Amino acid sequence: MDVTEGNEKSTPEQPECFDDIRTYMRRNRKKTSTVWQELTIVKLPNRIEKVQCNHYIFKGTRQSFLPPQAPRSDSTSGIQTWRYDQAKIKEVISHMIMPHEFPFAFIEYELFTLLMKTASPHYVIISRATAKVDCWTSYEVEKKRLNELLTTVDKISITTDMWKSSQTIQYMVLTAHFVDSDWNLQKRILNFVDVPPPHNGVVVYDELYKCL
Incomplete structure (x- = not known):
């Protein structure tokens, strides 16, 4: 409730919206580190927040931080290419089904398909029959690896x-x-x-x- 010149002006409360995407966004945590005792958050005229040291004596008009530099061609922190691998997805799904004893129809569930499509639009829906074959293939691959490992044991x-x-x-x-x-x-x-x-x-x- 806001009070202006003796007149009461009520502000209606905004209802909570649980389907708002902001509900799932990361919430800001309290700054509990002792380093914040030496820093102050300053809001610039363009509404951008920056951190200023409390012991900063000389206050000029130039930026006090290093400008961003483009990564070198041999740097691993730059943008890397990504390729969707349906075969790898099928392998991982088979390893998920077996230890958790999920039914093969699990991968045909609507919400599971929605999850995979959200993670990657390239996802191709897998049938329960294909999942059964993939689980058997994964079993044979792991069995071969185990036999090769046991040959090195005395x-x-x-x-x-x-x-x-x-x-x-x-x-x-x-x-x-x-x-x-x-x-x-x-x-x-x-x-x-x-x-x-x-x-x-x-x-x-x-x-x-x-x-x-």
Whole structure:
């Protein structure tokens, strides 16, 4: 409410607009650093804000900061070319689906498509059948990489563990533990099989022997 010469003038409140793009913009944080005790924000006539040192004695009309310089041709901070890679997108999506156990139809969801189109207008919608093939391809690629890695290892320690899924199905996971060439302890899952009860030592041994 504003008061002018004894007359009350009410200012209507502006309703919040949640679909305004400014809602998602970065908010200004409070300046908590001690360096701001030595600086002052100055607003110029053209409404541009600049920072001025409180200990700046000589105040001339020239700029007190270095002018921007064009990056050199060998500089990596300049503008770089970018190329959309649909194959890489499909690979990353397959690696997202498998560990999170997303359904293949996930990539056909309307909001997921909107997200990808917002990130890149070049995105081509992928079908659930294509996603299934991509997941299998990623599995085969990672399997080949693991086999190549294990050929460089001299000794491997194998452990087994029983897992239960959300459908109460019992699985046995086979894990390999080894030390790589850089002396870092590594572990990789070799197999994941359904093991019906009973889960005694003889049954676990038989399943382990089949996996090897």
